[in-house]
Amino acid sequence: MRGTVATELLEHANEELGHADLLANRILQLGGTPLLSPEEWYKMTNCGYETPADPYVEVLLDQNIKGEQCAIEAYQKLVNITKDKDIVTYNILLSILADEIMHEEDLQAIAEDIQLMKTRK
Numbered sequence: 130m131r132g133t134v135a136t137e138l139l140e141h142a143n144e145e146l147g148h149a150d151l152l153a154n155r156i157l158q159l160g161g162t163p164l165l166s167p168e169e170w171y172k173m174t175n176c177g178y179e180t181p182a183d184p185y186v187e188v189l190l191d192q193n194i195k196g197e198q199c200a201i202e203a204y205q206k207l208v209n210i211t212k213d214k215d216i217v218t219y220n221i222l223l224s225i226l227a228d229e230i231m232h233e234e235d236l237q238a239i240a241e242d243i244q245l246m247k248t249r250k
């Protein structure tokens with residue numbers, strides 16, 4: 130399942146980068162300045178960052194599922210904050226939230242497949 134997981138995580142990483150781009154552009158449109166350094170990202174993160182120190186596929190999946198669940202929670206809060214106040218930001222956040230829900234579901238499905246393979250041996 131390593132190849133499947135690697136492909137999925139790469140796809141998600143590219144989409145997360147797209148989210149960062151959408152959000153940075155929206156911050157600029159609103160006259161703000163996006164956080165420019167990784168040190169600031171670590172300080173301001175909602176979900177932290179868990180180093181993928183253990184390469185075992187189930188550990189990686191578990192770490193990433195937790196990260197997606199945290200992202201879903203964080204974006205849900207932002208969606209609620211922007212609703213009826215800033216329709217453009219709201220729509221961006223809603224589309225990112227939908228992606229995060231899909232990421233979490235994709236990873237859960239792979240984790241379930243691994244569990245099924247283990248029980249059928």
Ligand SMILES: [Fe+2]
Nearest residue numbers: 141197229232
């Ligand atoms: Fe995600």
